[in-house]
Amino acid sequence: MEIFRSHVLVCGGTGCTSSGSVKLVDRLNDQLGELGLDKEVKVIKTGCFGLCEAGPVVIVYPEGTFYSHVQTEDVDEIVSEHLLKGRVVRRLVYQDKGDHPSVGKSLSDIEFYKHQTRVALRNCGVIDPENIDEYIAFDGYRALTKALTEMTPQDVIDEVSRSGLRGRGGGGFPTGTKWKFAAASKDDKKYVVCNADEGDPGAFMDRSVLEGDPHAILEAMAICGYAIGADEGYIYVRAEYPIAVKRLNLAIEQAHEYGLLGQNILGTGFNFDLHIRLGAGAFVCGEETALMASIEGHRGEPRPRPPFPAVKGLFGKPTNINNVETYANVAQIILRGADWFRTMGTERSAGTKVFALGGKINNTGLVEVPMGTPLRTVIYDIGGGIPHGRRFKAVQTGGPSGGCIPARLLDVPIEYDSLIEIGSMMGSGGMIVMDEDNCMVDIARFFLDFTVDESCGKCTPCRIGTRRMLEILNRIVEGKGEEGDIEKLERLATTIAKTSLCGLGQTAPNPVLSTLRYFRDEYEAHIRDKRCPAHHCRSLMQYQIIDKCRGCTACARVCPVHAVSGEVRKPHAIDQDKCIKCGACYDACRFDAIIKA
Amino acid sequence: MSEHCENCEHQDKLLKLRDIIEQKRGEQGALMPVLQGAQELFGCVPMDVQKFIAQEMHVTLSEVYGVATFYSQFALEPKGKYVISVCMGTACYVKGSQAVLDKLGEVLGLKSGETSADGKFTLSATRCLGACGLAPVMTINEDVHGRLTPEAIPGILATYQEG
Numbered sequence A: 001m002e003i004f005r006s007h008v009l010v011c012g013g014t015g016c017t018s019s020g021s022v023k024l025v026d027r028l029n030d031q032l033g034e035l036g037l038d039k040e041v042k043v044i045k046t047g048c049f050g051l052c053e054a055g056p057v058v059i060v061y062p063e064g065t066f067y068s069h070v071q072t073e074d075v076d077e078i079v080s081e082h083l084l085k086g087r088v089v090r091r092l093v094y095q096d097k098g099d100h101p102s103v104g105k106s107l108s109d110i111e112f113y114k115h116q117t118r119v120a121l122r123n124c125g126v127i128d129p130e131n132i133d134e135y136i137a138f139d140g141y142r143a144l145t146k147a148l149t150e151m152t153p154q155d156v157i158d159e160v161s162r163s164g165l166r167g168r169g170g171g172g173f174p175t176g177t178k179w180k181f182a183a184a185s186k187d188d189k190k191y192v193v194c195n196a197d198e199g200d201p202g203a204f205m206d207r208s209v210l211e212g213d214p215h216a217i218l219e220a221m222a223i224c225g226y227a228i229g230a231d232e233g234y235i236y237v238r239a240e241y242p243i244a245v246k247r248l249n250l251a252i253e254q255a256h257e258y259g260l261l262g263q264n265i266l267g268t269g270f271n272f273d274l275h276i277r278l279g280a281g282a283f284v285c286g287e288e289t290a291l292m293a294s295i296e297g298h299r300g301e302p303r304p305r306p307p308f309p310a311v312k313g314l315f316g317k318p319t320n321i322n323n324v325e326t327y328a329n330v331a332q333i334i335l336r337g338a339d340w341f342r343t344m345g346t347e348r349s350a351g352t353k354v355f356a357l358g359g360k361i362n363n364t365g366l367v368e369v370p371m372g373t374p375l376r377t378v379i380y381d382i383g384g385g386i387p388h389g390r391r392f393k394a395v396q397t398g399g400p401s402g403g404c405i406p407a408r409l410l411d412v413p414i415e416y417d418s419l420i421e422i423g424s425m426m427g428s429g430g431m432i433v434m435d436e437d438n439c440m441v442d443i444a445r446f447f448l449d450f451t452v453d454e455s456c457g458k459c460t461p462c463r464i465g466t467r468r469m470l471e472i473l474n475r476i477v478e479g480k481g482e483e484g485d486i487e488k489l490e491r492l493a494t495t496i497a498k499t500s501l502c503g504l505g506q507t508a509p510n511p512v513l514s515t516l517r518y519f520r521d522e523y524e525a526h527i528r529d530k531r532c533p534a535h536h537c538r539s540l541m542q543y544q545i546i547d548k549c550r551g552c553t554a555c556a557r558v559c560p561v562h563a564v565s566g567e568v569r570k571p572h573a574i575d576q577d578k579c580i581k582c583g584a585c586y587d588a589c590r591f592d593a594i595i596k597a
Numbered sequence B: 001m002s003e004h005c006e007n008c009e010h011q012d013k014l015l016k017l018r019d020i021i022e023q024k025r026g027e028q029g030a031l032m033p034v035l036q037g038a039q040e041l042f043g044c045v046p047m048d049v050q051k052f053i054a055q056e057m058h059v060t061l062s063e064v065y066g067v068a069t070f071y072s073q074f075a076l077e078p079k080g081k082y083v084i085s086v087c088m089g090t091a092c093y094v095k096g097s098q099a100v101l102d103k104l105g106e107v108l109g110l111k112s113g114e115t116s117a118d119g120k121f122t123l124s125a126t127r128c129l130g131a132c133g134l135a136p137v138m139t140i141n142e143d144v145h146g147r148l149t150p151e152a153i154p155g156i157l158a159t160y161q162e163g
Helices: A014-018 A021-034 A072-085 A132-137 A142-150 A153-163 A175-184 A205-212 A214-228 A242-257 A288-295 A324-336 A338-342 A375-382 A416-421 A440-454 A460-477 A485-499 A503-507 A510-518 A520-528 A554-558 A584-588 B002-024 B031-042 B047-057 B061-070 B090-094 B097-108 B150-161
Strands: A006-011 A041-046 A058-061 A065-067 A191-196 A232-238 A262-265 A270-279 A319-323 A352-359 A365-370 A392-397 A403-406 A430-435 A543-545 A594-596 B082-087 B121-126 B138-140 B143-145
Touching: A006 A014, A006 A021, A006 A072, A014 A021, A014 A205, A021 A041, A021 A072, A058 A072, A065 A072, A132 A214, A132 A242, A142 A214, A142 A324, A153 A175, A153 A214, A153 A324, A153 A338, A175 A214, A175 A319, A191 A214, A191 A288, A191 A324, A205 A214, A205 A242, A205 A324, A205 A352, A214 A232, A214 A242, A214 A270, A214 A319, A214 A324, A232 A242, A232 A288, A242 A270, A270 A288, A270 B031, A288 A319, A319 A324, A324 A338, A352 A375, A352 B090, A365 A375, A375 A392, A375 A430, A392 A440, A403 A510, A430 B090, A440 A460, A440 A503, A440 A510, A440 A520, A440 B090, A460 A485, A460 A503, A460 A520, A485 A503, A485 A510, A485 A520, A510 A520, A554 A584, A584 A594, B002 B031, B002 B047, B031 B047, B031 B061, B047 B061, B082 B097, B090 B097, B097 B121, B097 B138, B097 B150
Parallel strands: A006 A041, A191 A232, A191 A319, A232 A270, A352 A430, B082 B121
Antiparallel strands: A006 A058, A058 A065, A262 A270, A352 A365, A392 A403, A392 A430, A543 A594, B082 B138, B138 B143
């Protein structure tokens, strides 16, 4: 085996790839080759490091130097200074706010990582996801070996049950119980399915696991197959995730070569094989019965349950279906035991949860924390708070099925049940932060717009009910709201939640209900005062020029409809009848003399 | 002459599609992968291709049509040379992706979902691309453009106008 003195890890996740990390790898290899260092230094493209905001990210080991925002132009300096001469390139080292520039932090000292516990993301940003040997070197496939050689299928199910692992796709159903039901169904053919149709807007944890640690999913699905008595599995993954699909295909191929998938795995007589199916852009396919219909080649429409998939699932056979992040925990539970897993999290929500932190927050990225961590810790300590000195207004969790949580509830611990109590839900783990410039009525409208678009149309409450709600919300943000609209929304919401066929419709009213619960005054301001308190809704706001105006004419020159008038060096004014509220003047003003009112 | 060649090309693709169908024959639930193959070959799944699939796979045209129209990945009409997809995920939305989409619509004279008359651009709003760290984000074919502002749009479009 070759020994290298340094390893350079370059993030190859989607965020960093989008900002040019592939070019970095090429440039690094070119430069190292030119200097004859390619036998001493190894460049590895890993999965997501999580701190997407700082991307592209590069870490140099053994020092653990964390470089952020690395551009192709910076590569030569990293190679000639750091890798050749051993001098850290200070200007590129990641710094927390208030750090002295000379501080060379390692990963575990950085605020963003300090509060995290990585279980599902354990290998993301650590190993090369395209190399099975690296996965094996980090205990990969040891759990499968242990399950097949030392445990009975019942032992495996018991261990998963005792761990308290619950579905990470959002529902929170106990995983062990699901496996038990599927194992109890008697049939000559059973299936294991992985739901990788990550659809919640603003959630990308499943994609990062698939891109950063695909073998973890393969291993867990094989363990599940052994536990429930299945010899075949499907991974249903979004076609919009090309990097994940490529790495999954590669991983399956490598696992076959090593005899870790296929016939007679590890000589134990256990057979298990996997297929990949691509989703084709339908949010409803995240619902398990719709997903299975889609794998079968039909329209992805849900069907009533029971029968549950554990009894009658894919191709009419007993099926266990779990989400990516749920599977990502399984190998660790088998290897380290249920008791270890229960040391993290809370009584009713064991383990950790991955969140995709986004929106109006300083450190956008992927975060994994023990369950029970307060929202405040995630948003302020890890996320670094709100940019530009703006005020926090709400955090949205649970995607289109979830709700908006206001500032006064920031100390609520993150658990399945506590989030439901406050009108939101865990969901798959999107966590979008909003500041005072975001209008809560518009956010509710945004989610309803999404649901209306994605409703499959099979059941009436969801197909027609959500559309009626959207029409009311559209009227409200356009300033045409009427007395009684709020009550109408509430009545529709209750009916839709009670009567829809699947989870999509049952939870679709949540964004409206939760914003009504915590931000009712904003709805009332829109309806009664024809005013948007966040100055977001175009129909309800005006641009005005205040007396700070120096008469520089910048606004008048950019106005596309010539609504701004005034003499040079004298305060200007906006003709509200002509103004189309495009905001060009607001952006052009250098004296903060234009305000939204 | 040119029409004849276009027809040849179309026939060629149909033969390739037949190969895909042959490969998948006997596989359970093969209709989706076959349609995905067709979408890749033709850039869309027009009616004659759907009829071809129905015939070759021994399923009804209504079933093929039902599946093709259910999923947003399948287009019934050809898309433009450059497909612009503006991310409408929550993280992008709260950071102003609507204004970016509006600006694109204004500059190109297109509504979301439409293709320009010269066949150059298709404008679409897309589901979360998962690049929330770069919000607001859009993709033009394979290229990712992040941290967008409406003001940056004309400059970005200009680099594609020539090609």
